Amino acid sequence: EVQLLESGGGLVQPGGSLRLSCAASGFTFSNYGMSWVRQAPGKGLEWVSGISGSGGSTYYADSVKGRFTISRDNSKNTLYLQMSSLRAEDTAVYYCAEQNYGPDVWGQGTTVTVSS
Protein backbone atom coordinates (compact mmCIF):
# COMPACT_ATOMS: atom_id res chain seq x y z
CA GLU A 1 0.00 0.00 0.00
CA VAL A 2 1.32 3.42 -0.98
CA GLN A 3 1.78 5.67 2.05
CA LEU A 4 3.00 9.24 2.31
CA LEU A 5 3.67 10.92 5.64
CA GLU A 6 4.43 14.63 5.81
CA SER A 7 6.22 16.31 8.71
CA GLY A 8 8.01 19.52 9.56
CA GLY A 9 5.12 21.94 9.69
CA GLY A 10 4.72 24.49 12.44
CA LEU A 11 4.58 28.15 13.39
CA VAL A 12 7.20 30.42 11.82
CA GLN A 13 7.64 34.18 11.72
CA PRO A 14 7.37 36.13 8.47
CA GLY A 15 10.68 36.02 6.66
CA GLY A 16 11.61 32.75 8.32
CA SER A 17 12.38 29.32 6.91
CA LEU A 18 11.02 25.83 7.31
CA ARG A 19 11.73 22.43 5.72
CA LEU A 20 8.95 19.97 5.10
CA SER A 21 9.56 16.26 4.64
CA CYS A 22 7.45 13.54 3.07
CA ALA A 23 8.37 9.93 3.86
CA ALA A 24 7.20 7.49 1.20
CA SER A 25 6.60 3.74 1.41
CA GLY A 26 4.85 0.98 -0.49
CA PHE A 27 6.19 1.82 -3.96
CA THR A 28 9.47 2.27 -5.84
CA PHE A 29 9.98 5.90 -4.90
CA SER A 30 12.62 6.74 -7.51
CA ASN A 31 10.29 5.68 -10.35
CA TYR A 32 7.77 8.43 -9.68
CA GLY A 33 7.63 12.17 -9.82
CA MET A 34 6.32 13.87 -6.72
CA SER A 35 4.43 17.07 -6.02
CA TRP A 36 3.62 19.46 -3.20
CA VAL A 37 0.13 20.94 -3.11
CA ARG A 38 -1.16 23.39 -0.51
CA GLN A 39 -4.48 24.64 0.76
CA ALA A 40 -4.84 27.91 2.63
CA PRO A 41 -7.53 28.04 5.33
CA GLY A 42 -10.96 28.03 3.71
CA LYS A 43 -9.49 28.17 0.21
CA GLY A 44 -9.02 25.83 -2.74
CA LEU A 45 -6.10 23.65 -3.73
CA GLU A 46 -2.91 25.18 -5.15
CA TRP A 47 -0.17 23.16 -6.82
CA VAL A 48 3.16 24.39 -5.42
CA SER A 49 6.02 22.35 -6.87
CA GLY A 50 6.95 19.13 -8.64
CA ILE A 51 10.05 17.02 -9.15
CA SER A 52 10.93 14.17 -11.49
CA GLY A 53 11.77 10.69 -10.25
CA SER A 54 15.50 11.24 -10.63
CA GLY A 55 15.33 14.70 -9.11
CA GLY A 56 16.86 16.17 -12.25
CA SER A 57 13.85 18.31 -13.15
CA THR A 58 11.99 20.64 -10.84
CA TYR A 59 8.99 22.89 -11.34
CA TYR A 60 7.42 25.68 -9.30
CA ALA A 61 4.33 27.84 -9.11
CA ASP A 62 5.05 31.51 -9.74
CA SER A 63 3.92 32.29 -6.19
CA VAL A 64 6.84 30.37 -4.65
CA LYS A 65 9.53 30.52 -7.34
CA GLY A 66 12.82 31.74 -5.90
CA ARG A 67 11.69 31.13 -2.31
CA PHE A 68 10.92 27.41 -2.19
CA THR A 69 13.17 24.52 -3.24
CA ILE A 70 11.93 20.99 -3.86
CA SER A 71 14.33 18.07 -3.58
CA ARG A 72 14.36 14.36 -2.91
CA ASP A 73 16.62 11.70 -1.46
CA ASN A 74 15.83 8.45 -3.25
CA SER A 75 18.07 6.48 -0.90
CA LYS A 76 15.83 7.57 1.97
CA ASN A 77 12.52 7.51 0.05
CA THR A 78 11.94 11.08 1.18
CA LEU A 79 10.72 14.24 -0.52
CA TYR A 80 11.53 17.71 0.81
CA LEU A 81 10.31 21.25 0.45
CA GLN A 82 12.68 23.94 1.71
CA MET A 83 10.71 27.12 2.27
CA SER A 84 12.36 30.48 2.88
CA SER A 85 11.30 34.12 2.99
CA LEU A 86 7.96 32.91 4.25
CA ARG A 87 4.94 35.18 4.05
CA ALA A 88 1.58 35.20 5.75
CA GLU A 89 0.01 34.02 2.49
CA ASP A 90 2.09 30.82 2.67
CA THR A 91 -0.02 29.72 5.63
CA ALA A 92 -1.65 26.48 4.54
CA VAL A 93 -1.87 22.74 4.86
CA TYR A 94 0.86 21.28 2.67
CA TYR A 95 0.29 17.89 1.03
CA CYS A 96 2.77 15.73 -0.80
CA ALA A 97 1.48 13.51 -3.60
CA GLU A 98 2.81 10.77 -5.81
CA GLN A 99 2.57 11.64 -9.49
CA ASN A 100 0.97 9.10 -11.80
CA TYR A 101 -1.03 10.90 -14.49
CA GLY A 102 -1.13 13.84 -12.09
CA PRO A 103 -1.27 13.58 -8.30
CA ASP A 104 -2.47 10.12 -7.35
CA VAL A 105 -1.97 9.16 -3.72
CA TRP A 106 -1.78 12.01 -1.21
CA GLY A 107 -0.40 12.31 2.30
CA GLN A 108 -2.49 13.56 5.21
CA GLY A 109 -0.86 17.00 5.17
CA THR A 110 1.21 19.14 7.50
CA THR A 111 0.19 22.61 8.64
CA VAL A 112 2.40 25.67 8.17
CA THR A 113 1.45 28.90 9.92
CA VAL A 114 3.35 32.08 9.15
CA SER A 115 2.64 34.67 11.80
CA SER A 116 4.40 36.98 14.20
Place this chain on the structure above:
Amino acid sequence: DIQMTQSPSSLSASVGDRVTITCRASQGIRNDLGWYQQKPGKAPKRLIYVASSLQSGVPSRFSGSGSGTEFTLTISSLQPEDFATYYCLQYNSYPWTFGQGSKVEIK
Protein backbone atom coordinates in the same frame (compact mmCIF):
# COMPACT_ATOMS: atom_id res chain seq x y z
CA ASP B 1 -0.14 29.53 -17.49
CA ILE B 2 -3.26 27.49 -18.19
CA GLN B 3 -6.36 28.73 -16.37
CA MET B 4 -9.01 26.23 -15.29
CA THR B 5 -12.53 27.65 -14.96
CA GLN B 6 -14.79 25.37 -12.95
CA SER B 7 -18.55 25.67 -12.59
CA PRO B 8 -20.70 25.83 -10.65
CA SER B 9 -18.86 27.00 -7.55
CA SER B 10 -21.58 25.43 -5.44
CA LEU B 11 -24.78 23.51 -5.90
CA SER B 12 -27.54 22.04 -3.79
CA ALA B 13 -28.79 18.60 -4.71
CA SER B 14 -30.80 15.73 -3.27
CA VAL B 15 -29.87 12.10 -2.83
CA GLY B 16 -30.47 10.34 -6.11
CA ASP B 17 -29.98 13.45 -8.27
CA ARG B 18 -27.72 13.51 -11.30
CA VAL B 19 -24.97 16.11 -10.82
CA THR B 20 -22.70 17.60 -13.47
CA ILE B 21 -19.61 19.77 -12.86
CA THR B 22 -17.70 21.39 -15.70
CA CYS B 23 -14.11 22.56 -16.17
CA ARG B 24 -12.90 24.66 -19.04
CA ALA B 25 -9.22 25.07 -19.85
CA SER B 26 -7.87 28.32 -21.29
CA GLN B 27 -6.00 26.30 -23.90
CA GLY B 28 -6.03 22.72 -25.10
CA ILE B 29 -4.75 20.15 -22.61
CA ARG B 30 -5.55 16.96 -24.56
CA ASN B 31 -6.98 14.67 -21.88
CA ASP B 32 -4.46 15.55 -19.15
CA LEU B 33 -7.08 16.21 -16.49
CA GLY B 34 -8.02 14.71 -13.17
CA TRP B 35 -10.98 15.10 -10.83
CA TYR B 36 -10.60 15.10 -7.05
CA GLN B 37 -13.02 14.88 -4.15
CA GLN B 38 -12.26 16.52 -0.83
CA LYS B 39 -14.17 16.28 2.43
CA PRO B 40 -13.61 18.72 5.31
CA GLY B 41 -10.34 18.16 7.14
CA LYS B 42 -9.27 15.40 4.78
CA ALA B 43 -6.75 15.09 1.96
CA PRO B 44 -8.11 15.13 -1.58
CA LYS B 45 -8.92 11.80 -3.19
CA ARG B 46 -8.62 11.23 -6.92
CA LEU B 47 -11.74 10.03 -8.70
CA ILE B 48 -10.84 10.31 -12.39
CA TYR B 49 -7.58 10.58 -14.35
CA VAL B 50 -6.82 11.15 -18.04
CA ALA B 51 -10.23 12.82 -18.17
CA SER B 52 -12.33 9.65 -18.20
CA SER B 53 -10.51 6.79 -16.45
CA LEU B 54 -12.09 5.75 -13.16
CA GLN B 55 -9.66 5.46 -10.25
CA SER B 56 -9.56 1.97 -8.75
CA GLY B 57 -12.06 1.59 -5.94
CA VAL B 58 -14.17 4.59 -6.94
CA PRO B 59 -17.88 3.82 -7.45
CA SER B 60 -19.09 3.62 -11.04
CA ARG B 61 -21.65 6.39 -10.47
CA PHE B 62 -18.72 8.77 -11.03
CA SER B 63 -17.70 9.38 -14.62
CA GLY B 64 -15.60 11.88 -16.52
CA SER B 65 -15.65 13.04 -20.11
CA GLY B 66 -14.13 15.61 -22.41
CA SER B 67 -10.93 16.44 -24.21
CA GLY B 68 -9.13 19.56 -25.32
CA THR B 69 -10.70 22.42 -23.37
CA GLU B 70 -14.06 21.16 -22.06
CA PHE B 71 -14.41 18.53 -19.34
CA THR B 72 -17.24 17.18 -17.24
CA LEU B 73 -17.55 15.20 -14.03
CA THR B 74 -20.89 13.45 -13.63
CA ILE B 75 -22.34 11.75 -10.58
CA SER B 76 -25.20 9.66 -11.91
CA SER B 77 -27.08 9.20 -8.65
CA LEU B 78 -25.87 11.31 -5.74
CA GLN B 79 -25.30 9.41 -2.50
CA PRO B 80 -25.02 10.82 1.05
CA GLU B 81 -21.26 10.23 1.10
CA ASP B 82 -20.80 12.29 -2.08
CA PHE B 83 -21.46 15.62 -0.40
CA ALA B 84 -18.03 17.22 -0.67
CA THR B 85 -15.99 19.68 -2.70
CA TYR B 86 -14.75 18.65 -6.14
CA TYR B 87 -11.74 20.00 -8.01
CA CYS B 88 -10.39 19.54 -11.50
CA LEU B 89 -6.64 19.68 -12.17
CA GLN B 90 -4.74 20.04 -15.42
CA TYR B 91 -1.35 18.35 -15.57
CA ASN B 92 -0.66 18.97 -19.23
CA SER B 93 1.92 21.66 -18.59
CA TYR B 94 3.64 23.31 -15.66
CA PRO B 95 2.56 25.03 -13.56
CA TRP B 96 -0.24 22.56 -12.95
CA THR B 97 -3.48 24.35 -12.12
CA PHE B 98 -6.64 23.48 -10.24
CA GLY B 99 -10.14 24.70 -10.83
CA GLN B 100 -11.67 26.84 -8.09
CA GLY B 101 -13.70 23.94 -6.68
CA SER B 102 -17.39 22.98 -6.66
CA LYS B 103 -19.08 22.42 -3.32
CA VAL B 104 -21.93 19.91 -3.46
CA GLU B 105 -24.36 20.48 -0.61
CA ILE B 106 -27.49 18.75 0.62
CA LYS B 107 -30.75 20.24 -0.60
